[in-house]
Amino acid sequence: MRVRWLQFAVGALGLGFGAATEAIQIGLGVNAERVLIDFVVGETYLLGGLFAWGRQPRNRTWLLMVGVGSGWFVGNLAGSTDPVLHAIGIIFADLDAIFLNALILAYPFGSVEGRANRFVVATAAFGLTAANLLFYFTGNLAPNLVIGLFITAALAVLVPRRWWLAPPQLRRVLGPAVLAISVVLLAIGIAIAIRLIGISAEASSVLLSIRDIGVLAIPIGFVVGSFQLVEEELRMSRARIVEATDAERRRLERDLHDGAQQRFVSLSIALRVLRSRLGPDVAPEVARSMDSASEELKAGITELRELAHGIHPAVLTGEGLAGAFAALAERSSIPIDVICPAERRFNPAVEATTYFVASEALANIEKHASASRASITVAIDGHRLRLQVQDDGLGGVDVSKGTGIVGLADRVSAVGGRLDVTSGRGRGTTIAATIPLPREPAARGTEEEAGDVGITLSSDSPGADTMTR
Amino acid sequence: MRTLLIVDDSAAFRRQIRTLLTGEGFDVVGEAATGATALVACRELRPHLILLDIGLPDVDGFDLAEQLMHETTGDPEGRVVVLTSSREATTYRARLQRTAATGFIPKDELSGQAIDALLAARSA
Numbered sequence: 001m002r003v004r005w006l007q008f009a010v011g012a013l014g015l016g017f018g019a020a021t022e023a024i025q026i027g028l029g030v031n032a033e034r035v036l037i038d039f040v041v042g043e044t045y046l047l048g049g050l051f052a053w054g055r056q057p058r059n060r061t062w063l064l065m066v067g068v069g070s071g072w073f074v075g076n077l078a079g080s081t082d083p084v085l086h087a088i089g090i091i092f093a094d095l096d097a098i099f100l101n102a103l104i105l106a107y108p109f110g111s112v113e114g115r116a117n118r119f120v121v122a123t124a125a126f127g128l129t130a131a132n133l134l135f136y137f138t139g140n141l142a143p144n145l146v147i148g149l150f151i152t153a154a155l156a157v158l159v160p161r162r163w164w165l166a167p168p169q170l171r172r173v174l175g176p177a178v179l180a181i182s183v184v185l186l187a188i189g190i191a192i193a194i195r196l197i198g199i200s201a202e203a204s205s206v207l208l209s210i211r212d213i214g215v216l217a218i219p220i221g222f223v224v225g226s227f228q229l230v231e232e233e234l235r236m237s238r239a240r241i242v243e244a245t246d247a248e249r250r251r252l253e254r255d256l257h258d259g260a261q262q263r264f265v266s267l268s269i270a271l272r273v274l275r276s277r278l279g280p281d282v283a284p285e286v287a288r289s290m291d292s293a294s295e296e297l298k299a300g301i302t303e304l305r306e307l308a309h310g311i312h313p314a315v316l317t318g319e320g321l322a323g324a325f326a327a328l329a330e331r332s333s334i335p336i337d338v339i340c341p342a343e344r345r346f347n348p349a350v351e352a353t354t355y356f357v358a359s360e361a362l363a364n365i366e367k368h369a370s371a372s373r374a375s376i377t378v379a380i381d382g383h384r385l386r387l388q389v390q391d392d393g394l395g396g397v398d399v400s401k402g403t404g405i406v407g408l409a410d411r412v413s414a415v416g417g418r419l420d421v422t423s424g425r426g427r428g429t430t431i432a433a434t435i436p437l438p439r440e441p442a443a444r445g446t447e448e449e450a451g452d453v454g455i456t457l458s459s460d461s462p463g464a465d466t467m468t469r
Numbered sequence: 470m471r472t473l474l475i476v477d478d479s480a481a482f483r484r485q486i487r488t489l490l491t492g493e494g495f496d497v498v499g500e501a502a503t504g505a506t507a508l509v510a511c512r513e514l515r516p517h518l519i520l521l522d523i524g525l526p527d528v529d530g531f532d533l534a535e536q537l538m539h540e541t542t543g544d545p546e547g548r549v550v551v552l553t554s555s556r557e558a559t560t561y562r563a564r565l566q567r568t569a570a571t572g573f574i575p576k577d578e579l580s581g582q583a584i585d586a587l588l589a590a591r592s593a
Contacts, residue, residue, distance in 0.1 A: 257524075257555060262479050265555045265576040269485040272580070276492060301577050305557060315560045327559040343563070 003057065007050045014046040014069060021076035028079045037212045038076075042096075044216060045069030048223040055226055060110035064103040065222060071095030090136045094128040094144070100180070101151055103222070104159060107177040108170075108229045120154045123147065152188060155181045168436070173229050176221035183214035238414040239349065246352045249312040256308040264304065268297045316355050320345045324355050325376050333366055337375040346385065347438050353415050354378065354387050354435060357408050361389040361431045364404060369393025369429060380437075387433040396425035405431075470496040474514060476507040476533075477522040477553075486520065486579060493581030504528030511540045518584070521570070523554040523561065530554075531561075534570035551584060 022039045026032065046069025052062035075096070077089030101124040105117045112121050124147070131144040159181045163174050190207045193199060199207075271294050278286070308314075316324040322340040329336035345351070358376050365374050371393030379386045399405050399421050408431075409419040417435035473495045475483050480502070487497045498514045501507040504527045511519065519537055523530030534550050550570040558565060558573050565573050572587040 261555045262482060266479065266481045266485045268577050269482070269489050269579065273485065273489045273492065276489075298577065301555075313560075314556055315562065318561065319563050323563050326562055330559055 003053075007053060010066065011047060011050050014066075015043065017070070018042050018046070018073045021073040024079045025076055037216070038072075041212070041216050041219070042069050042072030044219040045072060045096075048219045051223060052226045055230060059108075059226075059229070061103065061107060061222070061226060062110075064099050064106060064110070065219065067099035068096050068103060068219075071097075071099050087136060091129065091132045093132055094124075094148075097148070097151075098124045098128055100218075101155065104155060104177045104180050107222070108173045108225060116154075117158060120151060120158065124151050127151075152184060156185060168438075170232075173225060173232055175228075176218070176225035179221045180218045183211075183218055186214055187211045235414065235416065239416070242353070242411065242414045243349050246312070246349060249352075250317060253308045253312040253314060256304065256311070257314070261301065261304050261308065264297060264301045268294065268301065271297065312352075313355070316351060317348075321351055321354055321378055324351075325358065325378070328355075328359055328362060329376070332362060332374075334371055335373050336362070337373070338377075340376070340378040341380060344380075349415050350385060350435055350437060353411055353417070354385060354433065357387060357412060357419070357431070357433050358389050360404060360408055364397075365389075365391045365393060365429070368397075369395075371428065383437050385435045385437055387435070389431045390428060392428045394425070395423045395427045395429050397421060397423035397429050408433075470494065471518055472496045472498045472514070472516040473518045473520060474499045474501065474507070474510055474516040475520050476501045476504075476510075476525070477520075478502045478524075478526050479522075482522075482576070489579070490520075490581060490584075495581065504533045507533060508536060508540070511537055518549045518551065520551050520553060520579075522576075523552055523556075531564050531568055531570075534568055538569045549588065551587065553579060 018039055022035050025035050025038070045065050049062045049065030049067075049069055052059070052065060056062070071092070071094075075089055075093040077085045078093060080086050080089060102112060102121045105121055106112045112118050127147040128144065128151075131147050134143055135141050159177055163171060163178055166174055190211050194204045194207065271290065275287075275290050275294070278290075282290075313324050313327065315327045320343070322338075322342050322344070325338045325340050329338050346354075362374065362376070365371050369391050371391035374389065374391040374393075377386075377388040377390070379388075397405070405419070405421055412419045412433050412435060415435055417433055420432045420434075421429065422432070423429040471494075473490060475486060475497060477483050477486075477500075483500045483502075487500065491497055495518070498516050499510045501510045504525050507519070507521070507525075521530055521534055521537065525533065530552060534552060537550050538548055540548065552561075552565070552568065552570045552573045553576050554560070554573075555576045557575055561573070571591055574583050574587060
């Protein structure tokens with residue numbers, strides 16, 4: 001609540017200060033349109049910063065935006081007749097540029113990281129202020145221009161470099177910083193064009209309008225960016241939860257297998273030994289009891305195996321999607337065609353998500369679709385995995401009813417993908433998931449990576465449990 | 470009598486399967502709980518048959534099967550390595566297709582008869 005009041009107070013103060021400094025400009029006879037644009041740009045930073053403060057108080061981006069907004073109007077004080085205000089206006093004329101520079105380099109997390117970035121921020125803060133002090137006393141503007149050019153050049157290198165090195169999730173959020181430096185470069189280009197090349201007044205007014213629109217776009221970009229950051233952080237936290245859940249499921253499956261399942265198997269062998277040692281002369285009721293105990297135990301082992309498989313199929317960990325889907329097809333009550341890149345492995349979160357979407361879709365087909373056949377197709381399309389589960393059943397699936405498909409869509413979106421369901425009445429159902437593949441530092445097998453050779457497996461008959469070669 | 474080496478990290482399972490297979494005419498000449506001891510035991514004991522659990526703590530069962538198949542054996546016709554697991558065969562499908570081992574039998578179906586059936590199917 002106190003923060004809310006503080007935000008109102010800073011906002012009101014900013015509006016008042018901005019209006020007062022613009023009044024000085026009007027007094028000097030500056031074009032009203034230019035004054036209005038100047039006011040709107042400064043206030044957009046200020047109010048945008050206050051807005052970001054409300055959304056992400058711990059991220060200091062808002063403070064830098066409020067700094068740019070407040071600094072924006074300080075330069076206007078140079079036009080004041082009051083000697084102190086005039087001096088402040090000249091010496092701190094570049095406060096907005098200092099904050100903007102820090103804002104661009106600190107975006108999106110609100111702190112300036114790395115030696116090069118810190119050096120540029122410090123040079124801007126101290127260099128520009130010192131240069132303006134020099135200008136105030138000597139009237140020499142050259143040092144200011146040199147430092148300004150240096151900072152612009154540094155930003156033109158550092159920002160694209162950061163964008164280039166950033167992971168895809170961060171790239172999407174870095175947009176405003178890239179936009180800001182592009183606009184700064186554009187504005188400088190326009191200024192040079194007007195001053196040095198000397199173009200017509202009409203053309204220069206058009207160019208100045210373009211520059212103003214660009215300058216106005218920067219604060220809006222940062223506000224939109226702060227929205228995106230919140231969204232991206234939410235998505236990343238969901239992805240972490242999904243990954244942790246998957247890891248827990250893998251551990252649970254291993255524990256069940258190494259623990260209870262091993263004991264049951266040993267017990268079943270012990271019973272068989274006992275049964276054979278007792279021989280044919282054993283009392284019939286004892287023999288019956290032993291046989292029934294063996295049967296129960298066998299059923300128990302099967303149930304436990306199914307339970308463990310449902311928690312996390314070990315075949316997915318060991319053999320990836322191709323093996324897991326082939327096993328899934330064998331368990332299915334209807335024939336399933338599987339097309340999947342053989343041997344190729346993906347990030348565990350991608351594999352688990354793809355597998356659970358397909359197995360859930362298949363469970364739904366078996367329960368509700370009355371299908372005679374279904375297919376699971378996995379294809380790699382650039383940096384995306386596309387999964388399609390299709391059946392020839394009743395169709396007419398209503399996505400809004402039942403939470404199954406919504407749950408799957410949530411799971412897919414947690415890894416940055418999307419799920420589409422197409423289901424016309426009488427025309428079967430197609431569930432399509434598109435999942436982005438994270439770029440991994442080193443591929444496990446380059447030959448396998450290069451060739452997306454699909455293998456096709458059909459399961460019209462369940463496989464035998466004992467295999468020979 | 471066919472000599473057998475049991476490789477499994479569960480002592481309870483080794484004890485039970487030893488009793489079962491001894492009763493069915495196998496001569497269990499040794500037991501090993503890890504891949505490393507299995508290799509040593511195999512060189513020293515030269516068993517005809519090795520019953521090998523896929524999920525050993527120190528090595529991958531498929532890698533070990535590969536090595537064991539190349540060790541000298543007491544049988545002129547070559548070594549028999551039977552892979553086993555309390556998981557089912559479908560868990561290891563592609564690896565079972567590639568393995569040099571003789572075959573796979575799930576633990577709860579292990580018996581002298583099952584091993585004989587596997588060998589008969591192999592030579593058929």
